[in-house]
Amino acid sequence: IAAGVLLVFDLINRASFEHVPEWYHEAAGDELPAFVLVGHKCDLVDERAVSAEEAGHLAATLGMAFVETSAHSNLNVELAFQTLAGDLPQNSTTHRAEVTGTPPPAIPLQCCLKSTSLYQQLRIISLFM
Numbered sequence: 001i002a003a004g005v006l007l008v009f010d011l012i013n014r015a016s017f018e019h020v021p022e023w024y025h026e027a028a029g030d031e032l033p034a035f036v037l038v039g040h041k042c043d044l045v046d047e048r049a050v051s052a053e054e055a056g057h058l059a060a061t062l063g064m065a066f067v068e069t070s071a072h073s074n075l076n077v078e079l080a081f082q083t084l085a086g087d088l089p090q091n092s093t094t095h096r097a098e099v100t101g102t103p104p105p106a107i108p109l110q111c112c113l114k115s116t117s118l119y120q121q122l123r124i125i126s127l128f129m
């Protein structure tokens with residue numbers, strides 16, 4: 001079961017933004033994971049096809065934070081992961097294991113959507129526990 005999901009779209013590709021609600025429903029599942037919406041390639045200011053306001057509004061509608069990133073400028077990539085980590089449920093298996101001193105289980109990283117070929121540096125990632 002995914003504990004956290006980064007939903008990544010390309011800020012210069014409007015079609016990728018329009019897929020976000022569909023990706024959200026695909027990834028939501030029965031036990032709602034933590035989500036963060038990520039608008040990628042924010043360094044390409046002149047080619048932007050989605051405003052921060054619009055993306056922020058969609059994120060708020062879906063109940064998640066919005067972060068703009070650029071792998072090119074190394075901007076906010078870490079913040080996106082930190083924001084997601086901060087939204088993970090505190091009573092997760094990993095947290096309990098750390099509290100009790102038991103080694104936490106390995107957390108494999110797995111790309112979870114077919115559309116990930118759009119992104120090399122930053123992908124839609126699920127943290128499986």
Ligand SMILES: Nc1nc2c(ncn2[C@@H]2O[C@H](COP(=O)(O)OP(=O)(O)OP(=O)(O)O)[C@@H](O)[C@H]2O)c(=O)[nH]1
Pocket residue numbers: 040041042043044069070071072073116117118119120121
């Ligand atoms: N300017 C900019 N370019 C980026 C960024 N992230 C990735 N790219 C570029 O976007 C292009 C596509 O990225 P890839 O990671 O190769 O993704 P891909 O899925 O193989 O390619 P596409 O399907 O064509 O987007 C490459 O030229 C990357 O260098 C970014 O944050 N800023």
